[in-house]
Amino acid sequence: MKRERIAWMISLLLMAFLAFDLPGTMAERDDDYAFVRTLVDIHRQIVTNYVEAVDDSNLHEKAIEGMMSDLDPYSIYIPPARQEDFNQMLDNSFRGVGIQLDMQDGKATVVTPIDGSPAFYAGVMAGDVILKVNGDSIEGLQLNDLVKKITGPVGSSVTLTLQHADGQIVDMTMKRQEIVLPTVLGYERAPDDSWNYWVSRNPKIAYLRVSQFTDNTFDELHDALAGAPADNGKPAVPGLLAEGAKGLILDLRFNPGGRLDQAIKVVNMFVKDGVIVSTKGRARPESIVRATGDGTLPYFPIIVLVNDFSASAAEIVSGSLKDNKRALIVGQRTYGKGSVQELIPLDDDSGELKLTVAYYYLPSGRLVHRKKGATDWGVDPQLIVPMDEKAEAALMQQFIEHETIRRAKVALHPTTQPTTQPFVDTQLQAALNSMVGSLILQGGDSAVDVASAPPTTAPAH
Numbered sequence: 001m002k003r004e005r006i007a008w009m010i011s012l013l014l015m016a017f018l019a020f021d022l023p024g025t026m027a028e029r030d031d032d033y034a035f036v037r038t039l040v041d042i043h044r045q046i047v048t049n050y051v052e053a054v055d056d057s058n059l060h061e062k063a064i065e066g067m068m069s070d071l072d073p074y075s076i077y078i079p080p081a082r083q084e085d086f087n088q089m090l091d092n093s094f095r096g097v098g099i100q101l102d103m104q105d106g107k108a109t110v111v112t113p114i115d116g117s118p119a120f121y122a123g124v125m126a127g128d129v130i131l132k133v134n135g136d137s138i139e140g141l142q143l144n145d146l147v148k149k150i151t152g153p154v155g156s157s158v159t160l161t162l163q164h165a166d167g168q169i170v171d172m173t174m175k176r177q178e179i180v181l182p183t184v185l186g187y188e189r190a191p192d193d194s195w196n197y198w199v200s201r202n203p204k205i206a207y208l209r210v211s212q213f214t215d216n217t218f219d220e221l222h223d224a225l226a227g228a229p230a231d232n233g234k235p236a237v238p239g240l241l242a243e244g245a246k247g248l249i250l251d252l253r254f255n256p257g258g259r260l261d262q263a264i265k266v267v268n269m270f271v272k273d274g275v276i277v278s279t280k281g282r283a284r285p286e287s288i289v290r291a292t293g294d295g296t297l298p299y300f301p302i303i304v305l306v307n308d309f310s311a312s313a314a315e316i317v318s319g320s321l322k323d324n325k326r327a328l329i330v331g332q333r334t335y336g337k338g339s340v341q342e343l344i345p346l347d348d349d350s351g352e353l354k355l356t357v358a359y360y361y362l363p364s365g366r367l368v369h370r371k372k373g374a375t376d377w378g379v380d381p382q383l384i385v386p387m388d389e390k391a392e393a394a395l396m397q398q399f400i401e402h403e404t405i406r407r408a409k410v411a412l413h414p415t416t417q418p419t420t421q422p423f424v425d426t427q428l429q430a431a432l433n434s435m436v437g438s439l440i441l442q443g444g445d446s447a448v449d450v451a452s453a454p455p456t457t458a459p460a461h
Helices: 002-049 056-068 080-091 118-122 143-150 217-226 260-270 313-323 389-403 426-442
Strands: 076-078 093-096 099-104 107-113 129-133 157-163 169-175 177-180 198-201 204-210 247-251 275-281 284-290 302-306 328-331 339-345 352-361
Touching: 002 056, 056 076, 099 143, 107 118, 118 169, 129 143, 143 157, 198 426, 204 217, 204 426, 217 260, 247 426, 260 275, 260 313, 275 313, 284 352, 302 313, 302 426, 313 328, 328 426
Parallel strands: 204 247, 247 302, 302 328
Antiparallel strands: 076 352, 093 177, 099 107, 107 129, 129 157, 157 169, 198 204, 275 284, 275 352, 339 352
8 A cells, every 4th residue: 555655656746747847848749730730721722622633742742842941952851752862862873884974966975984884894985875775766855864764773684776986886785783983083094094093203193083972982092092902803902102102182172072971081091180070050969070090091291172162071071181280272262061961761651851950060160061141161271272163164074074984085075176275273283383392392201381381372374
C-alpha cells in the first residue's frame, strides 16, 4: 500500500512538471494543426471548384515550394522521384557510357569521352556527332531527352551510331557503368591525352585543378601528390612530390564546393595543427574542427587560385590554408556561400529536405557566408588579380579545351574564327611569378614570407 502511495505521488509530481511544460507545446501543436487544416481546406477547394482539372501531386509540390521560398536558395525539397538524380549529382556520378555532350549547330556533339569510361575504350572521339541511339534517330530530341536514352541501368547495353569528323559513320555498342567524374585535373593534356601536371619544368612547379569536392576528391589529390600503389592492374603512380615538385599551384576557380568532409581532409593534408573550420547555427552548437596531423604531407610552398565563383568547400580550403599561413591566395574575393545544409529524410518516404542549419567560420573567426547587406564575406586573396566577365568566359573555355581528350585532332567549333590575341591567364601568371620568386629568394624551402604578404593589386592584362 505504501509502495502504491509512493508511485501515485511520483506520478502526480510528473504530471505537475508536465503540466508546467505543456501549455507552450500544446500552443505550438494547435498552431500546427490550424495551419494544416487551412492547407487541407484550400487544397480541397482547389481540387473541387477550380475551373479546370489540376494535377494533385503538382499541387502538393507547389505548396511545399511556397513554404521553402522564404528561405535561402540552398534549402530545397527533394521529392522521391528526384532523390536518385539528386544523390548522383552530389556524388558527381551517373550511369551511362561516359561522354560529355553539347548541342552545336543543332547536332548532338561529343565534347569529350570521360577518361577510362566505356566510351573512351570503345573509341568515341571529341567532335563525334550522335545520329542514332539503339537504331532510333535522335533528330529533334532535346539534349536532356537524349541523355535519358543513353543512360540506364548498370550492365545494360546501348548502341550509338556516330559520325566521325572525317565523315565515317560507325556503330558502337557499350555496356553502361557507374561513371564517376574525376575532380582533380592537370594543367593541360599531353600528346597522348594523359594529364600534364607541370606548369613549370624549371623550377618544377605542379598545377592541380579541383573542379568540385566529392567523395573521391581527397584520394585523387593525395594520389596525385604523394603517389598511389598499383591496384587492379593499374600501374603505381609515383606522385608529383616524388618527381621533384618544388611547389604547388592549387586552382579552385569556378569550384562550386561540395562535401565539407573532403574539404577538411584536404586541409588536414597540408596543415599539421590548428583550427580548420568551425560551424554554428541557431539549433546547432558550435563545432570546431582541428587538424589532426595524421597523414600531413611534408612542407612545400602552395599558392591557391580563387575567383568570384569559388564557393562553399572551396572557400573553406582556401580560407583555412590562408588563416593557417600555409598558402598564398591569388585571384579575386570568393563567392560567399558559407552555409551548412543537412539532408533530412521525411516521414513515410515522402522525400528529403535539404535545409540550411548552420554557417561556416574560418579559423580567424570570419563568417564565410555573404549575408544581405554584408561588406565582408568569403576569402580575400593576399594578391588580388581581377578578371572581367569576358576574361572569365575565356578561362572557362580554356578549361574545357584542356579537359578534352582528342585522339582525333578536331576543332570543336570549326566555324569559330581564330583570335589574333591568345588568352592570357593573368591570375595563373601572377601565381607562377610569385611561386618562382619565392623559390629563388628562399631556395625552395619556404613560402611563409610570401604567404603573409599584405594585399596587393596586380594589373589586369
